[in-house]
Amino acid sequence: MSETSPGGPSAGAGTPKPPMRDALVAAAFRLFLERGYEQTTVDDIVALAGVGRRSFFRYFPSKEDVVFPDHERCLAEMTEFLKSGPPQDDPVARVCDAARLVLRMYAENPTFSVQRYRLTKRVPGLRAYELSVVWRYERALADHLRTRLTDRRDGTLHADVIAAAVVAAHNNALRSWLRADGEGDADAFVDRALDYVRRTFGAAAGPAARTEEGEDVVVLVARRGVPMWRVVKEIESVWAD
Amino acid sequence: MSETSPGGPSAGAGTPKPPMRDALVAAAFRLFLERGYEQTTVDDIVALAGVGRRSFFRYFPSKEDVVFPDHERCLAEMTEFLKSGPPQDDPVARVCDAARLVLRMYAENPTFSVQRYRLTKRVPGLRAYELSVVWRYERALADHLRTRLTDRRDGTLHADVIAAAVVAAHNNALRSWLRADGEGDADAFVDRALDYVRRTFGAAAGPAARTEEGEDVVVLVARRGVPMWRVVKEIESVWAD
Numbered sequence: 437m438s439e440t441s442p443g444g445p446s447a448g449a450g451t452p453k454p455p456m457r458d459a460l461v462a463a464a465f466r467l468f469l470e471r472g473y474e475q476t477t478v479d480d481i482v483a484l485a486g487v488g489r490r491s492f493f494r495y496f497p498s499k500e501d502v503v504f505p506d507h508e509r510c511l512a513e514m515t516e517f518l519k520s521g522p523p524q525d526d527p528v529a530r531v532c533d534a535a536r537l538v539l540r541m542y543a544e545n546p547t548f549s550v551q552r553y554r555l556t557k558r559v560p561g562l563r564a565y566e567l568s569v570v571w572r573y574e575r576a577l578a579d580h581l582r583t584r585l586t587d588r589r590d591g592t593l594h595a596d597v598i599a600a601a602v603v604a605a606h607n608n609a610l611r612s613w614l615r616a617d618g619e620g621d622a623d624a625f626v627d628r629a630l631d632y633v634r635r636t637f638g639a640a641a642g643p644a645a646r647t648e649e650g651e652d653v654v655v656l657v658a659r660r661g662v663p664m665w666r667v668v669k670e671i672e673s674v675w676a677d
Numbered sequence: 678m679s680e681t682s683p684g685g686p687s688a689g690a691g692t693p694k695p696p697m698r699d700a701l702v703a704a705a706f707r708l709f710l711e712r713g714y715e716q717t718t719v720d721d722i723v724a725l726a727g728v729g730r731r732s733f734f735r736y737f738p739s740k741e742d743v744v745f746p747d748h749e750r751c752l753a754e755m756t757e758f759l760k761s762g763p764p765q766d767d768p769v770a771r772v773c774d775a776a777r778l779v780l781r782m783y784a785e786n787p788t789f790s791v792q793r794y795r796l797t798k799r800v801p802g803l804r805a806y807e808l809s810v811v812w813r814y815e816r817a818l819a820d821h822l823r824t825r826l827t828d829r830r831d832g833t834l835h836a837d838v839i840a841a842a843v844v845a846a847h848n849n850a851l852r853s854w855l856r857a858d859g860e861g862d863a864d865a866f867v868d869r870a871l872d873y874v875r876r877t878f879g880a881a882a883g884p885a886a887r888t889e890e891g892e893d894v895v896v897l898v899a900r901r902g903v904p905m906w907r908v909v910k911e912i913e914s915v916w917a918d
Contacts, residue, residue, distance in 0.1 A: 563809075564805050564808070564809055567805070567808045567809055567812055568804075568805055568808055571808055590869070590873065592849065593846065593849045593850075593869075593870055593873060594873065596845045596846070596848070596849045597842045597845045597846050597849070597870075597873065597874060597877075599845070600841040600842055600844065600845030601838045601841055601842050601845075603841065604837045604838045604840070604841030604842075605834065605837070605838050607837070608833065608834045608837045608838070609834075628831070628834075629834055629838075632831065632834060632835065632838065633838060636838075636877060636878065637877065
């Protein structure tokens with residue numbers, strides 16, 4: 437089966453996973469590709485994997501879930517990563533690095549990721565599933581930013597907007613890489629995209645924009661094209677306290 | 678029925694709508710609130726509205742669609758609005774104004790919008806539906822920005838990120854207003870939120886942003902005690918050319 441298998445989603449993953457789970461994913465994708473997603477039932481999948489229905493539902497709540505077998509793990513990793521950062525970390529840099537965990541999950545297995553991308557584009561139900569997963573990542577980033585920006589006026593607004601920008605940048609990079617059949621350097625795509633977000637929000641993002649340990653020096657770096665009023669506003673925001 | 682009716686979604690809308698459509702929405706919401714969304718069938722809705730099943734499906738593809746009766750119209754209005762702008766318009770300002778159309782739809786009928794907000798929070802299927810609608814708004818904004826930023830390096834990336842930021846800001850404002858039971862000034866919420874997006878991306882978004890090469894960067898170092906006017910003067914002296 438290895439020649440037609442998409443390789444399974446866990447190749448390269450750090451933690452070992454039950455072989456049965458991998459076998460179910462591999463069987464499911466083989467059938468999805470051969471007959472189409474809608475034409476494949478859970479019964480077909482378990483028959484090919486050689487296990488019972490109950491085994492399937494032990495690992496996956498529904499047929500949709502077998503298409504995205506690693507998001508729960510990745511969401512848990514992201515939450516852990518966000519919690520574990522030192523408090524003086526630049527919050528925008530932190531959420532950008534958290535988004536890289538998602539890209540890494542895709543990049544671990546390019547063939548599988550590209551196949552799933554094509555499948556998801558064709559099946560509206562999977563697209564809806566994916567949107568709800570993306571929304572959960574975005575909430576995780578926004579929740580983290582909210583805790584870090586509480587002392588800022590409009591902190592929750594800024595948190596929501598920055599989280600959405602990070603997710604959009606990540607997804608733009610991920611799509612570019614998937615459309616290139618997963619052949620380019622995924623990290624290069626996402627570095628470039630997240631760099632734009634960091635440049636845009638970095639200075640406005642919080643304590644890091646001020647000075648180390650509150651010394652009485654303010655350093656402002658601005659592009660010449662930026663209108664004067666915006667520069668003044670930016671200075672005012674750090675001058676205040 | 679007017680006392681228990683949520684008022685219907687079209688009160689205040691500019692274009693007249695078929696009364697039967699409104700009657701179906703009013704009947705649906707009355708039942709959703711009385712018995713719950715899952716416990717209400719399309720048959721229940723048409724029975725209360727006094728019409729046949731076929732009439733329901735003429736207006737709404739599914740039970741979910743009756744919960745969001747105005748998004749299709751609003752999406753069409755948004756697309757039209759984006760197309761109709763003069764080419765020299767600031768693209769970021771334009772997509773911000775486009776997002777205001779969505780807020781206006783909600784603000785036209787606060788009672789209905791607040792009821793739906795509470796309903797959507799309780800029903801995962803409706804939440805998924807809403808995510809797919811939000812995604813369509815975001816795509817409409819991003820598509821417009823892509824056409825306007827084509828000559829910019831990384832134009833599609835910038836378009837995607839700005840569109841996501843606009844949608845996140847809009848949704849943050851909308852949620853704040855809905856959580857306040859739709860009683861505050863919806864425009865004030867959204868003005869403040871979109872103002873943040875415009876300040877963040879405004880300067881970087883138009884033709885003036887000729888800074889990709891990185892030459893036109895000004896670095897200012899100042900002590901915090903220095904009076905604001907002196908800092909501004911200093912910047913002006915380097916900003917001039």
